[in-house]
Amino acid sequence: xxxxxxxxxxxxxxxxxxxxxxxxxxxxxxxxxxxxxxxxxxxxxxxxxxxxxxxxxxxxxxxxxxxxxxxxxxxxxxxxxxxxxxxxxxxxxxxxxxxxxxxxxxxxxxxxxxxxxxxxxxxxxxxxxxxxxxxxxxxxxxxxxxxxxxxxxxxxxxxxxxxxxxxxxxxxxxxxxxxxxxxxxxxxxxxxxxxxxxxxxxxxxxxxxxxxxxxxxxxxxxxxxxxxxxxxxxxxxxxxxxxxxxxxxxxxxxxxxxxxxxxxxxxxxxxxxxxxxxxxxxxxxxxxxxxxxxxxxxxxxxxxxxxxxxxxxxxxxxxxxxxxxxxxxxxxxxxxxxxxxxxxxxxxxxxxxxxxxxxxxxxxxxxxxxxxxxxxxxxxxxxxxxxxxxxxxxxxxxxxxxxxxxxxxxxxxxx
Numbered sequence: 001x002x003x004x005x006x007x008x009x010x011x012x013x014x015x016x017x018x019x020x021x022x023x024x025x026x027x028x029x030x031x032x033x034x035x036x037x038x039x040x041x042x043x044x045x046x047x048x049x050x051x052x053x054x055x056x057x058x059x060x061x062x063x064x065x066x067x068x069x070x071x072x073x074x075x076x077x078x079x080x081x082x083x084x085x086x087x088x089x090x091x092x093x094x095x096x097x098x099x100x101x102x103x104x105x106x107x108x109x110x111x112x113x114x115x116x117x118x119x120x121x122x123x124x125x126x127x128x129x130x131x132x133x134x135x136x137x138x139x140x141x142x143x144x145x146x147x148x149x150x151x152x153x154x155x156x157x158x159x160x161x162x163x164x165x166x167x168x169x170x171x172x173x174x175x176x177x178x179x180x181x182x183x184x185x186x187x188x189x190x191x192x193x194x195x196x197x198x199x200x201x202x203x204x205x206x207x208x209x210x211x212x213x214x215x216x217x218x219x220x221x222x223x224x225x226x227x228x229x230x231x232x233x234x235x236x237x238x239x240x241x242x243x244x245x246x247x248x249x250x251x252x253x254x255x256x257x258x259x260x261x262x263x264x265x266x267x268x269x270x271x272x273x274x275x276x277x278x279x280x281x282x283x284x285x286x287x288x289x290x291x292x293x294x295x296x297x298x299x300x301x302x303x304x305x306x307x308x309x310x311x312x313x314x315x316x317x318x319x320x321x322x323x324x325x326x327x328x329x330x331x332x333x334x335x336x337x338x339x340x341x342x343x344x345x346x347x348x349x350x351x352x353x354x355x356x357x358x359x360x361x362x363x364x365x366x367x368x369x370x371x372x373x374x375x376x377x378x379x380x381x382x383x384x385x386x387x388x389x390x391x392x393x394x395x396x397x398x399x400x401x402x403x404x405x406x407x408x409x410x411x412x413x414x415x
Contacts, residue, residue, distance in 0.1 A: 007057065011057060011058070014039075014043070014058070014273070014276060015269075017039055018036060018039065018272045018273075018276065021035040021036065021039060022035075022272070029139065029369075030366065030369055031129075031131075031132045031135065031332070031334065031365050031366075031368075031369070032272070033129075033132070033275055033334050033335065033338075033361070033365045034361075034362045034365050034366055036272050036275035036276055036279070037275050037276075037278065037279045037338075037358055037361070037362060038279065038362075039275075039276050039279060040275060040276040040277065040278055040279015040280045040281075040282070041279045041282060041284045041287075041358075042279075042284075043276065043279070043280055058273060058276065058277050058280065059277060061270050061273040061274070061277070062270070062273055062274040062276075062277035062278070062342075063240070063274075064227075064270045064273075065267075065269075065270030065271045065272070065273050065274030065277075066240070066241050066244075066274055066339050066342075067226060067227065067230045067240055067241060067244040068226075068244070068263060068266060068267040068270050068271065069241075069267060069271055069274075069335055069336075069339070070162075070241040070242070070244040070245040070248070071226050071244040071245065071247060071248045071263065071267075072248065072260060072263060072264070072267050073130060073159055073245060073248060074244065074245040074246065074247060074248015074249040074250075074251075075248040075251060075256045075259060075260045075263075076130075076248075076260075077156060077159070077248075077249060078203070078249070078252050078256075086157065086160065088153075089153040089154070089156075089157055089312075090157070091315070092150070092153065092154055092157070092308070092311070092312035092315065093154065093157035093158070093161070095308055095311055095312070096126070096154055096157070096158065096308045096312075097126060097161070099304040099305075099307060099308050100125055100126045100301055100304050100305060100308065101122035101123070101125060101126040102122070103125055103297060103300045103301050103304060104118075104121035104122040104123070104124055104125030104126065104297065104301070105118040105119065105121060105122040106118075107121060107293060107296075107297055108120070108121040108122075108350075108353075111293065111352070113349075113350045113352075113353065114349075114350070116172045116173065116349055117344065117349055117350045117353055119168070119169065119172060120169060120172075120173075120340060120341065120343070120344040120349070120353065121353065121356075121357075123165055123169065123337075123340040124333070124337045124340050124341050124357050124360065124361075125297065125301045125333070125337075125360070126158070127158050127162070127333065127336040127337055127340070128154070128155060128158060128305065128330050128331075128332060128333060129332045129333055129334025129335055129336065129337070129365065129368070130155050130158075130159065130335075130336075131334060131335055132332040132334045132365060132368055132369070133151065133155065133329055133330065133332055133368070133372075136329060136332070136368070136369050136372045137151070137329065137372075139369075140372065140373060142325070142329075145322065145325065146318055146319075146322055147309075147313045147316075147318045147322035147323070147325050147326040149316075150309070150312050150313045150316050150318065150326050151309065151326050151329055151330060153312075154308070154309070154312060154330065158336075159245070162241070162242070162245065162336065163242050163245060163246070164189065166241055166242050166340075166343075167187075167242060169340065169343055169344075170343070173343055173344060173347035173349060174347075191233070191242075191246070198250065203250060203251075203252045203253075204252070204253070206250050206251065207251055207252050207253050207254075207255040207256070210222060210225070210251060210255050210259075211254065211255045211258075215258070215262055218255070218258055218259060218262060219259075219262045219263070222247075222251070222255075222259045222262075222263070223263070223266075225247060226243075226244050226247045226248075229243040229244065229246070229247050230243040230244045230247075231243075241339065271335065274335075274338070274339075274342075275335075275338060277342075278338050278341070278342050278345070278354075278358070279358065281342075281345050281346075281354060282345075282354045282355050282358050283355070286351070286352065286354075286355040287355045287358065287359050289352070289355075290352050290355050290356040290359060291359055293356060294356050294359035294360045294363065295359075295363060297356075297360055298360055298363040298364050298367070301333075301364070302331045302364065302367060302371060305327065305330045305331045306324075306327035306328055306330070306331065306371070306375060307327065308327065308330060309323070309325075309326035309327030309328070309329065309330045310323040310324060310326065310327040312326065313325075313326040313327070320379075320380075320383075321376050321380065324375050324376040324379040324380070325372070325375065325376045327375060328371040328372045328373070328374070328375025328376060329371075329372040331364060331367060331368045331371040331372070332364055332365055332367075332368025332369065332371075332372070333360070333361050333364040333365060333368070334361060334364075334365050334368075337357060337360070337361050338357065338358075338361055340357075341353060341354060341357035341358075341361075342354075
């Protein structure tokens with residue numbers, strides 16, 4: 001009875017604290033993720049108030065949080081959307097992976113952490129935060145901008161890549177042999193391909209089976225199906241998160257919209273618990289030794305994300321202003337970087353990887369909204385300071401006016 005009371009007090013204090021932190025972040029108009037991570041650091045080992053009785057329950061809640069994050073992500077897309085994006089935008093996805101995964105892998109190898117940690121840190125630096133970026137686009141009123149489809153296409157490709165990347169990470173962290181890892185990856189790719197095929201051909205049938213006019217029944221069926229598939233996927237050494245992501249893709253139409261509305265509060269609750277749980281497993285005293293590498297990595301990968309967005313927007317025919325807006329918007333890292341690092345922390349492959357990932361995400365989840373807002377005006381200001389050479393001015397004056405007209409910069413809005 002005494003331990004039960006302590007559990008309720010501890011867990012109630014965590015939930016209340018998260019609610020207050022979320023309210024504070026809303027007033028300050030930035031993502032609550034860094035505040036949740038800091039809360040986890042405060043409640044974890046070496047923090048101000050270490051937890052005891054409720055830590056095991058928080059661990060279960062964190063696992064549910066990851067599953068709901070990936071389920072909600074899958075609900076955002078249809079299978080046809082993913083196939084279409086894969087066909088048309090794959091060059092941008094390859095550039096994104098190359099520019100942003102390599103810095104993380106290189107740093108891990110330079111620090112002597114080994115190839116497995118290099119693959120993990122590559123994922124941490126590669127994947128942008130869909131949640132933070134979606135919120136930033138809404139806050140800045142850019143959902144109708146011409147560059148926004150380019151941004152969303154890159155995010156979709158990153159999310160689709162997770163279905164392949166997570167099983168690879170799971171196999172590497174489990175220390176399985178090359179043959180067993182190849183089997184795991186083959187199973188993951190086969191299941192993902194099968195689900196995409198079924199979703200494209202029979203998505204309406206699946207949605208009708210799950211559909212219900214009663215919100216309670218719809219919530220129970222979708223949540224139960226997601227947890228069941230996630231558990232089966234984990235049993236097959238694929239990844240519970242991938243299983244949840246595929247369930248989300250398989251649902252479409254009114255069912256997906258209804259499930260999204262019902263599950264959003266649960267997602268937010270358990271996702272917050274997940275960030276706290278990750279912080280719990282990071283000793284605050286372990287962060288100072290890795291703060292400089294984390295800052296350096298944040299600067300480098302912020303620049304590579306800006307370059308990725310600029311290149312992808314240029315390829316799509318977007319004007320200079322839109323290119324810089326696209327690049328600045330992609331900088332934020334968040335939930336999926338922590339999910340990837342959390343797998344490595346649980347496996348215990350490298351003690352410093354968790355603290356470095358925490359510091360890295362803390363920096364970029366704060367800087368990301370700022371780069372989204374100010375990259376374009378700063379780039380235009382710097383471009384405006386470049387004065388043409390005298391001979392260039394003379395050449396312009398001697399050119400007929402009709403030949404010197406430049407195409408008008410778009411305002412960023414679809415017309």
